[in-house]
Amino acid sequence: MRVVFMGTPDFALFSLKALVEAGEDVAGVVTQPDKPKGRGYALLPPPVKVYAEERGIPVFQPATLKNGAFDETLQKLAPDVIVVAAYGKILPASVLHMPPYGCVNVHGSLLPRYRGAAPMQRAILDGCAETGVTTMLMDEGLDTGDMLLTRVVPIGENDTFEDVHDRLGAAGAALLLETLRGLADGSVKPHKQPETGASYAAKIEKADCELDFAAPARAVHDRIRALSPVPLAFTHTPDGRLLKVWKSRVGTRKAEGKTPGTVVALDGAVTVACGEGTVDLLGLLPEGKGRMNAVDYINGRRLSVGDVLR
DSSP states (O other): OEEEEEEOSHHHHHHHHHHHHTTOEEEEEEOOOOEEETTTTEEEOOHHHHHHHHTTOOEEOOSOOGGGTTHHHHHHHOOSEEEEESOOSOOOHHHHTSSTTOEEEEESSSTTTTEESOHHHHHHHTTOSEEEEEEEEOOSSSSOSOEEEEEEEEOOTTOOHHHHHHHHHHHHHHHHHHHHHHHHHTOOOOBOOOSTTOOEEOOOOHHHHBOOTTSBHHHHHHHHHHTTTTTOEEEEOTTSOEEEEEEEEEOOSOOTTOOTTBEEEESSSEEEEOSBSEEEEEEEEETTSOOEEHHHHHHTTOOOTTOBOO
């Protein structure tokens, strides 16, 4: 098939690489405009753009797809199918209905669960032992189109967002190739999403990142790993300074009667009392500092047993 690819971040790069390495005819790549980043606000190109340009694939970065603004360009590219993976813009009906085989989306969940912007993080936050990837034919709803193929992917008890992201990216890329082959030979047929079990994975906001040590230790650990390596869960030290956490585990120490948030031990980890059990903070990012392991943080005498994180 002749493919136009729409995607922006690293998750999309898995699928684009798979298409190119499989020898698919990628006529063009559509991605978000470059965005300023860092103190100097230098424009940073999306990973998909960098990869495509290195391979001589035409790249397009329209500011909008609304009102047919990009339709003429797309028509000239004449795609048989448009593949979409974490593009970041809503596709209008004129684009959705343009290619003969439609717009195939690679979504990081087992639909209809976790429709929306942050399916991977929400699955980890909810303590799921597995998630997966779905290929679907896009419609005008939010991840409500007909499903094509799915693949289950396990989530380990200490897996971070980065771990799950990369595992799902690889699984999605393989599933995409299988989906395109099946659409071409007629062996893959779209089917409606079930009405039951649908849920929405809202974008991660700052409020999602604040640690509540009154929750069970498992829930605190799940929040930390769901937000690592970015944007990172956070708390505050007794002096009010921000303390972000990038690695943790469920602790084994007892802390009955301790106020949630109380530091109960500083022995290779910052062990904190929770509503149930304890959590060991293993990787920390203090305000104004770089990332460090718990031992280095403890050696800096930044906390004492009995201090309360809030």
